[in-house]
Amino acid sequence: MLPPLTLLRKPWRADYNDPRSPRLGWTGEPMNRLGHETSPYLLQHKDNPVHWRPWGPEALAEAKARDKPILLSIGYAACHWCHVMAHESFEDEATAAVMNELFVNIKVDREERPDIDTIYMNAIHLLGQHGGWPLTMFLDPDGHPFWGGTYFPKTARYGMPAFADVLHRVREVYDGDKATVHRNSGELLRGLGEMTRSPESTNIGPALLDRMATKLAEMVDPEQGGLKGAPKFPQCALFLFLWRAWLRTGEAAYRNAVLLTLERMSQGGIYDHLGGGFARYSTDEVWLAPHFEKMLYDNAQILDLLGLAHGSTGSTLFAARIEESVDWLLREMIAPGGGFAATLDADSEGEEGKFYVWSEAEIDEILGAGAPRFKTAYGVSARGNWEGHNILNRSADPRPKDDAFERELAAQRAALFRVRDQRIKPGWDDKVLADWNGLMIAALTRAGMRFGRRDWLDAARRAFDFVGRDMTVEGRLCHAWRDGRRQKADMLDDYAAMALGALALHEATGAADCLQSAKGWVAVLDRHFWDAQGGGYFLTADDAEALIARPRHCQDNATPAGNGMMAEVLARLWHATGDMTYRDRAETLVAAFSGELRRNFLGLATLLGGLEILEAGIQVAIVGCRGEAETDALVGAAYRSAEASLIVTVVAPNADLPSGHPAHGKTALDGRATAYVCRGAVCSRPVVKAMDLAELLSKRDMT
DSSP states (O other): OOOOOOOOOOOOOGGGGOTTSOOBOTTSSBSOOOTTOOOHHHHHTTTSSSOEEESSHHHHHHHHHHTOOEEEEEEOTTOHHHHHHIIIIITOHHHHHHHHHHOEEEEEETTTOHHHHHHHHHHHHHTTOOOOSSEEEEEOTTSOEEEEESOOOSSSBTTBOOHHHHHHHHHHHHHHOHHHHHHHHHHHHHHHHHHTSOOOOOOOOHHHHHHHHHHHHHTBOTTTOSBSSSSBOOOHHHHHHHHHHHHHHOOHHHHHHHHHHHHHHHHSTTBOTTTOOBOSOBSSSSSOOBOOOEEHHHHHHHHHHHHHHHHHHOOHHHHHHHHHHHHHHHHHOBOTTSOBEEEEOSEETTEETTTTOBOHHHHHHHHGGGHHHHHHHHTOOSSOSBTTBBOOOOTTSOSOOOHHHHHHHHHHHHHHHHHHTTSOOOOEEEEEEHHHHHHHHHHHHHHHHHHTOHHHHHHHHHHHHHHHHHSEETTEEOSEEETTEEEOOOBHHHHHHHHHHHHHHHHHHOOHHHHHHHHHHHHHHHHHTBOTTTOSBOSBOTTSOOOSOOOOOOOOOSSOOHHHHHHHHHHHHHHHHOOHHHHHHHHHHHHHHHGGGGTOGGGGHHHHHHHHHHHHOEEEEEESOTTSHHHHHHHHHHHTSOOSSEEEEEEOTTSOOOTTSTTTTOOOBTTBOEEEEEETTEEOOOBOSHHHHHHHHTSSOOO
């Protein structure tokens, strides 16, 4: 951990405060240069008096030419605290004048440039801080970080110094204490380099996974679900790990922890009870008060977890949340061309949550005589439950009621939704991100198969085709697209998540082109991203823009780690093709990061899930013709199971599975569509009825 810079209170220089100073750059160009960007986040700042530059060689060259340090500000369009800092400081003439005088100011959308965000977020962690957004980093003209923080208030409060005082002090140190700057930047660069190297590998077996599951279960809030404490995030990768542990061991506590979490989330304020979809996280321990932003990646992961829980319980609550969330997705998150948009903002009309909250008087006026029952069900009161307003929730009594009452509540929600739909809506970040789209394509495909919704499958396929058509250049994926413009940078996570989406579509529909796409994307990764020395994949390609570090890691964050997703991609490709090259690479990948378990096993949940699919995937082989009723019934039964490591393969009666497949050579029974469930090298007896297949998948004994 590096020592912090001591921040001193200093008066502003009078000339920094003069709003009349012309906004002309050092080359005579307009100072704020974000107006031609496509990122909604950058465009939110195009009219700031701050002389923002987008990230690029021009901004770094300017810093060198003017011998100025760089203030790097990273955020995203739906970020509440990013908006707060923007309103307080970046829109303030006086504060902007200080920034313009002392720094070259660069603004980055973390969703558009996760490579840059990863590097400087790692730097803030090396400084001993928790990190978060907005991320505020101070760099030398070569882009080397030497100090930073997150949100800084305009005036000193929350135990934090005023932003202008921070700016003065950082520039004072940069000008007068170059030794500290060089020491800090040197140690941070060494630390960033060290973060790309993994500890010596370790063996991972079922006993180790079981111990990890026990530790994780102890961290779950027994009353409200989720991990103990506040704030609470969905943490889908961790709860999927617990779900797999239940399937592996039969330990009911693991399953119950997942079901409790999903129930509390589904009935809490983190869920939008009128419009569908989940917010990014809850600020409290009871899932009541979110920051209201809705992210595509969160809803993709929650959709998958809800589907597995529904497969185990048949819960009408989980089924409803899946359907409502997909309705929201298809109603509000389709970008031009058919891809899925990134986010909905937390704020509208400059206020957090204004679009979503209600007063008691509004509820009474709209619902009339039915208001009292609704208010009791959804926790509405005159005082409100959040900053004098009401966030709708059913946390006080989360179990669904009788059908008649639920129908009454549904009609009342529809009435409120119609009124809410007339309000000024939160900002929509309609850029299409390849990695987040891959996650949603896979989740929506599985949900469509589980519930027999062809329209959901069609939407997933349209998004897949959009990325393949509009976000691909010479076989290389582009990370982001908006308004007809592609950002040509490609990232590991783009290929990994889109390959998962491709394989989900291939398994669900038999589409051969999806399998070929997955294989092609893996070939690109092997050619341009593979670490030949340490194993695993780098975040960026060998021909990408040269940054101060080339990240390589396997730690899940809000999204699954690219290397973790690749463990599953390679495992599924091996099962689908029988090509040992994929298995060998998967084993090398897992070994490369297995030593990380000694540091923090919580971050490796996705990698461990991929390993479990590789070693113990549940393969359902169906001999039959797609489109025929018996075959489709068996396929549907497979997808309605609770298995998290399910691999579905449909083979025509006149064809055969790869030679290494445990069901190779199996045939149809009496000419009927026939299913085999294979665990490892052992396959079940043949079954021809969907109910028999469902029974086989619900137990470990396949006799």
